[in-house]
Every structure is written in C-alpha cells, then in structure tokens.
Amino acid sequence: METGIAIETNELVKTFGEKRAVDGIDLRVPQGGVYGFLGPNGAGKTTTIQILATLLRPDGGIAKVFGHDVARDPEAVRSLVSLTGQYSSVDEDLTGRENLLLLGRVLGFSREQARNRCDDLLEAFGLTDAATKQVKRYSGGMRRRLDIAASIVVTPQLLFLDEPTTGLDPRSRNQVWDIVRALTARGTTVLLTTQYLDEADQLADRIAVIDTGRIIAEGTSSQLKASVGSGALHVHLNDAADRPRAIDILSRAFGDEVFPGSDPADVTGRVDDRSKVPAALATLAADGIALAGFSYGQPTLDEVFLALTGHTADDAEAAAQTNDTEGAVA
Amino acid sequence: MTATTTDNQIVSEKLDAVLASGPRPPRANALTTTLAFGWRAILRIKHVPEQLFDVTLFPIISVLMFTYLFGGAIAGSTSAYLQFLLPGILVQTVVMITMYTGVALNTDIEKGVFDRIRTLPVWRPSALVGALLGDAVRYTLASIFVVALGLILGYRPDGGAAGVVAGVAVLMVFCFAFSWIWTWVGLLARSAQSVMGISMMVLFPLAFLSPVFVDPKTMPEWLQTFVEINPISHAVYAVRGLMSGDSVGDEVLWTFIAAAVLIAIFAPLTMRAYTRRR
Numbered sequence: 001m002e003t004g005i006a007i008e009t010n011e012l013v014k015t016f017g018e019k020r021a022v023d024g025i026d027l028r029v030p031q032g033g034v035y036g037f038l039g040p041n042g043a044g045k046t047t048t049i050q051i052l053a054t055l056l057r058p059d060g061g062i063a064k065v066f067g068h069d070v071a072r073d074p075e076a077v078r079s080l081v082s083l084t085g086q087y088s089s090v091d092e093d094l095t096g097r098e099n100l101l102l103l104g105r106v107l108g109f110s111r112e113q114a115r116n117r118c119d120d121l122l123e124a125f126g127l128t129d130a131a132t133k134q135v136k137r138y139s140g141g142m143r144r145r146l147d148i149a150a151s152i153v154v155t156p157q158l159l160f161l162d163e164p165t166t167g168l169d170p171r172s173r174n175q176v177w178d179i180v181r182a183l184t185a186r187g188t189t190v191l192l193t194t195q196y197l198d199e200a201d202q203l204a205d206r207i208a209v210i211d212t213g214r215i216i217a218e219g220t221s222s223q224l225k226a227s228v229g230s231g232a233l234h235v236h237l238n239d240a241a242d243r244p245r246a247i248d249i250l251s252r253a254f255g256d257e258v259f260p261g262s263d264p265a266d267v268t269g270r271v272d273d274r275s276k277v278p279a280a281l282a283t284l285a286a287d288g289i290a291l292a293g294f295s296y297g298q299p300t301l302d303e304v305f306l307a308l309t310g311h312t313a314d315d316a317e318a319a320a321q322t323n324d325t326e327g328a329v330a
Numbered sequence: 331m332t333a334t335t336t337d338n339q340i341v342s343e344k345l346d347a348v349l350a351s352g353p354r355p356p357r358a359n360a361l362t363t364t365l366a367f368g369w370r371a372i373l374r375i376k377h378v379p380e381q382l383f384d385v386t387l388f389p390i391i392s393v394l395m396f397t398y399l400f401g402g403a404i405a406g407s408t409s410a411y412l413q414f415l416l417p418g419i420l421v422q423t424v425v426m427i428t429m430y431t432g433v434a435l436n437t438d439i440e441k442g443v444f445d446r447i448r449t450l451p452v453w454r455p456s457a458l459v460g461a462l463l464g465d466a467v468r469y470t471l472a473s474i475f476v477v478a479l480g481l482i483l484g485y486r487p488d489g490g491a492a493g494v495v496a497g498v499a500v501l502m503v504f505c506f507a508f509s510w511i512w513t514w515v516g517l518l519a520r521s522a523q524s525v526m527g528i529s530m531m532v533l534f535p536l537a538f539l540s541p542v543f544v545d546p547k548t549m550p551e552w553l554q555t556f557v558e559i560n561p562i563s564h565a566v567y568a569v570r571g572l573m574s575g576d577s578v579g580d581e582v583l584w585t586f587i588a589a590a591v592l593i594a595i596f597a598p599l600t601m602r603a604y605t606r607r608r
Contacts, residue, residue: 054449055445081449085445087441087442088441089441089443091370093373093374093378094370098370102369102370103450105362105369106456107450108354109355110355120344120347120348120351121348123344124341124344124347124348125340125341126339126340152348152349154354179340179345183349185346186346186349188349
C-alpha cells in the first residue's frame with residue numbers, strides 16, 4: 001500500500017432491496033485536506049460514508065481506509081477514523097460534559113486525563129457554560145459543535161462529517177467551517193458530504209459529485225466549475241407564459257446552455273462571459289418580457305447537476321427535497 | 331454577562347492545542363469500557379427519573395391488586411396469600427421491566443447515538459453488556475421496592491435477610507440473561523413501540539403461565555407441562571424457596587441453566603445483529 005492515500009475504493013456496491021444505493025463507486029482520497037462529497041439527498045453519500053466508517057458491509061467491491069480493508073479489518077479502521085453523522089449522535093439526556101467524559105473513558109483515557117481532555121474540548125468549542133446542561137437544551141449549533149467535539153476526543157486520522165451544516169444558521173455554519181479548517185491544518189483528513197456547492201467550494205480541496213449511487217464528476221472546485229460555466233443568470237418571469245420566448249432570447253445571448261428552472265416562471269442560463277449579461281437582460285425588456293427578479297451568481301448545485309446529468313437535483317430525489325417544488329414532478 | 335459572551339465562541343488557540351495534544355491513549359480494556367457504558371445507563375436514571383415510574387408503579391399495582399383480589403379466594407386469607415404471592419410478584423415485576431432494555435437500545439438506534447458507539451474501537455459487546463449492568467441497578471431498585479411494600483403489607487420472609495438477598499441475587503442473574511432477548515429484539519425492531527408490542531406478547535403469557543399466582547397442580551396437565559418448561563417458573567421456585575427459607579432443591583441450578591441457555595442463544599444472535607445491522 002503506497003503512502004498518502006486515505007481512502008481507496010474499487011467498484012463499491014451497496015444495495016437495499018431493489019435499490020442500488022451505492023452503484024460502483026471508485027474513489028481515491030489523498031491524505032490531508034478536505035475531500036467533498038457533493039450530491040442531493042438520496043444520492044448515496046451517507047451510505048458510502050457508513051461503509052467507510054464500518055457501519056455497513058459493502059455488497060460488492062473493496063473499500064480501504066489507510067490500507068485497511070473495511071470489511072476484513074474493521075477494528076483497525078475504527079481506531080483511525082471518527083464519524084459525525086447527519087443526525088446528532090450524542091446522548092440528549094446526558095450533559096455535554098458527561099457525553100465527552102464517557103467517550104474519553106471508553107477510548108482509553110484515565111479518569112483524570114478524560115476530565116482534562118473534556119474540559120479542554122468544551123473550552124475550545126465554546127461550550128464551557130453549557131457543560132452541565134442536558135444536550136436536549138442545546139441550540140442546533142451547540143449540538144453540532146458538541147457532536148464534532150465528541151468525534152475528536154481522540155484526534156482521528158480521518159474524520160467523516162456527514163452534512164455538518166444542514167439546518168444550521170450562517171453563524172454556526174461558519175463556526176463549523178472554522179473547525180474543519182483547524183482540523184486539516186493539524187493533519188486530519190476530512191471527508192465531508194454536503195448538498196451545498198458553496199460549502200464544498202469553501203472547504204474542499206477535491207470534490208466528487210454523486211448522483212444515484214455513482215460518481216459523475218470528480219476534481220477540484222475550479223475544474224468542476226469550468227465544466228459548468230463560471231456563473232449563472234437566474235431569471236424569474238412575471239408571467240410563466242413568457243418562458244419559451246425568454247429561453248429563446250437567452251439561448252441566443254449565451255449559447256445553448258439555458259434551462260427551464262423547477263419553478264414554471266424560472267429560467268437559468270449558463271454564462272461564461274459575464275459582460276453579456278446586461279445586453280441579454282436589455283433584450284428581454286425590449287421584447288416586452290417583464291421580470292419579477294433576476295440574479296447573477298455562482299452556479300448552484302442544481303446547475304452543476306443540469307450540466308453534468310441533464311436533470312436537476314430536485315428530479316434526482318424529488319421526494320427527499322424539502323423545497324417548494326410544486327410543478328416539478330418528474 | 332461577561333461569562334456568557336465567552337460561550338458560543340470557538341477559541342481558536344485552544345482548539346489548535348486540543349487537536350495537537352498527545353498521542354492516542356492505549357486501547358481501553360473490556361472491563362473499563364463496559365463499566366463506562368454502565369455508568370451511562372446510571373446517568374440516564376439520574377437525568378430521566380421518570381423511567382423509574384414503571385419500576386415503582388407496576389409492583390405497587392400488582393401486589394395490591396392480586397393480594398386483595400385473589401387472596402381470599404385462593405389462599406383463604408389475604409395475609410396467607412401474600413406469603414405465597416410476594417416472591418412471585420418480585421420475579422414477575424423485574425422480568426417485566428427487562429423489556430425496557432430493548433426499548434432503550436432501539437431509541438439509541440433511532441437517535442444516532444448507536445452509530446457513534448458502533449464506530450468506536452472497543453470490545454464490541456461492551457456497550458450492550460454495560461447497558462445491561464446499568465439496568466441491573468434498576469432491577470435492584472425495583473426489588474427493594476417490592477420487598478419493602480411486602481413488608482409493609484405484612485409479608486414476613488422466613489428465609490430472613492440472607493434469604494431475601496440470595497433470592498434477589500438469583501433473580502439478577504436470571505434477568506441479566508433474560509434481557510439478551512430484548513437486546514436482540516431491540517436491534518431488529520423498527521421502532522420502540524414495536525419493541526414494546528413484541529415484548530408484551532412474549533412476556534404476558536410467560537409471566538402468567540407460571541407458578542407466580544397459583545400452584546400449578548390446580549392446572550390442567552398440558553398447562554402444567556408448559557409451566558414446567560417456562561424458565562420463569564424455575565426462577566419463581568428458586569426465589570420463593572430462598573426467601574421463605576424452604577428447601578429449593580435444584581431450582582437454583584435450573585434457573586442458572588436457563589440463564590446460561592438464554593445467553594448462549596440470544597447473546598450471539600444479538601451480536602450478529604449488532605455487527606451487521608441492515
């Protein structure tokens with residue numbers, strides 16, 4: 001086994017009944033830094049992480065963590081990794097301090113060492129004042145921080161973070177990002193799953209885009225964005241009936257990469273040259289198409305998916321999306 | 331106010347120090363990890379004392395109801411019946427509350443605590459064995475409760491304090507073994523409610539088709555056969571014998587054999603379900 005590879009999988013498969021949740025995933029995650037798994041709900045991100053963290057047995061293929069086969073030598077893998085699951089994995093009825101103390105003892109610290117470690121962690125994560133409160137009284141952000149603290153009671157070689165910022169307010173999200181950066185600065189490899197392109201963009205050195213159990217694109221953030229276009233223009237029309245005309249006009253302005261959005265009054269265009277945007281908007285106005293709003297920005301996960309798969313993330317897992325997707329039933 | 335401003339704030343230097351600190355501690359031994367998980371179960375009793383309601387209310391209701399409802403009819407007087415009934419009620423009560431082991435485990439799975447525990451590099455059964463040891467504390471509390479209630483109502487154990495302690499000790503061993511059924515059910519069932527449903531379906535006949543309430547000699551022969559096979563019956567004979575100072579014959583031995591058989595069957599089933607959940 002060569003050095004420098006944290007995770008290596010080959011044709012990894014996991015099926016639940018008829019559904020192939022993981023459908024032949026090949027991964028090579030280098031040691032150090034953050035590796036991002038980007039994909040909608042139900043794409044297979046969590047299942048892959050659960051296999052790598054020894055919670056699930058693969059039905060096919062091989063997965064190795066630091067050279068140890070997760071199916072054959074799970075014990076060796078467990079001593080190198082830590083998992084912060086999508087849902088809180090601390091005991092809500094216990095206090096934050098008790099949760100960390102329990103893990104400290106279980107992981108081999110003496111009573112005194114566990115107490116010191118636990119106090120240090122609580123202080124570092126800004127939880128000292130909440131230490132003796134039951135976790136069920138914590139805010140979402142505090143709970144998430146405790147969850148991550150629980151994962152580094154012993155600093156792992158590899159940390160799995162499954163959607164660490166889903167449902168958090170922006171401030172708590174930034175705190176989680178700071179923690180991830182501090183971890184990687186100290187040499188821990190982080191495998192992070194997310195539904196948000198900007199999160200992957202902010203944190204990840206390399207990103208794998210996952211859809212229906214397969215990796216459909218892999219590379220650095222800039223490589224991926226190059227394949228999607230540098231930016232996107234979103235237009236929200238006053239009247240959905242104008243959409244075919246709007247698509248027509250924008251296609252002429254930007255080339256062919258213009259898609260109807262999930263809202264019947266939405267149009268999204270991929271833009272490589274942003275200087276074309278004002279002219280395109282002016283043409284829409286000249287044609288009498290009234291806009292309720294427009295925005296120009298980084299491509300969203302939806303656009304990454306459109307460009308890579310030809311369908312939106314919503315279509316990929318319509319049922320799992322909580323957004324208003326009326327009229328977008330595939 | 332100054333104290334609260336430090337909260338909710340990540341302390342970068344401290345975080346860096348925490349991440350940098352020391353080598354990995356040596357792997358904890360099985361006893362340490364098991365006791366740590368047992369400590370967790372005890373902490374839960376401290377934080378959620380409501381869970382002791384079942385432990386306290388169930389025996390009060392059973393003792394009062396059955397003593398005064400059946401006492402006169404079965405034994406001629408309620409006081410005579412209480413002498414017969416109390417050790418049986420003790421066994422029935424504690425065996426009935428073993429099902430909360432499965433409920434608690436299933437709740438852990440639902441809440442995600444379980445996933446973290448399963449990724450820890452520890453002796454695999456320690457989380458389960460620890461939880462069962464913690465439950466033994468609840469069983470002990472329930473036993474103390476039943477015996478105290480009995481003493482108040484006029485129960486007099488002829489086996490003395492030693493007999494009572496021996497009886498409770500045998501019961502603890504039996505219930506520890508019996509709980510492995512529920513750890514298995516708790517791992518397989520879809521929800522805490524279904525764990526309860528399955529447990530009641532198994533426990534209700536086992537607890538009542540036993541010598542807890544009446545002498546099996548009054549039952550039809552086919553039922554007597556069932557009662558003799560029922561492992562709870564042997565626990566009842568053993569505990570009753572020890573507490574009333576009568577000869578218990580080989581009933582204690584049979585109880586321990588039943589316990590060993592239960593563990594031999596359900597501990598491996600549990601561990602299999604634990605390692606390959608889903």
